[in-house]
Amino acid sequence: MDVGEDSVDITHLRTPIKVDLSPIYNFLGARTTQAWVDAAIDNLPLIIQDHANCEKKAAGTAMNLIFRYEFSYDLQRKLAQLIREEMLHYEQVLGIMNERGQDWKYLSAGRYAKGMLKHKRTYEPAAMVDVLIIGAFIEARSCERFAALAEVIDDARLAKYYRYLLKSESRHFEDYLALAQSLSDDNIDERVAFFKEVEAELIDSPDAELRFHSGTPA
Ligand SMILES: [Fe+2]
Ligand SMILES: [Fe+2]
16 A cells, blocks of 8 residues: 555555565465465455454554554654554455445454464564564465455456555565564574464464465365
8 A cells, every 4th residue: 555545445446566476475485275265265255354354453463563662763664654554454445345235243363373473482672573573474474365366356346456455565574574684683584484384384284264364274
């Protein structure tokens, strides 16, 4: 999402700009399986509801970081912009639900974020660095899944909207990763490699619940 665009009307989105997804595919340790894509297409209202939850959570998590780590100008600025964009996405997804006549429905959180956060180190600045790395994985995975859905979805407007999101979510991935490295005293490569495995396992292994970030349908 470009800063300054404040409309929530998705009918007037500009034609999505082609985003090079190769950095995303290299960063992630696994590609989304066809089984997940098929299940998502068969359960689109659930995926849209969970997507709305994800946008809200993305903003909330970033807001927590802004309160906890006030010393970094870079972090404050990047996350302030990110929160603005995630809240705009949230409004847009609410608009899509409204248009489709889809009522808000409570949906519990899946295992995905918890499955990574349980490995977060408990001392600073390591805890902060881990949360930022996890944020990079969540953004990268979101981007990968929007691209996968946009390819096959039988709804031109939704496909266009998912393609439109690729640009901001791929930038969010890069911002989180850059922040993690710049705020760490040590090289973060090893930590990134660790979470790459954890994340790929969450995506590849059977998952009883279907969610936007769930594993292979069990
Ligand atoms: Fe978003
Ligand atoms: Fe994002």
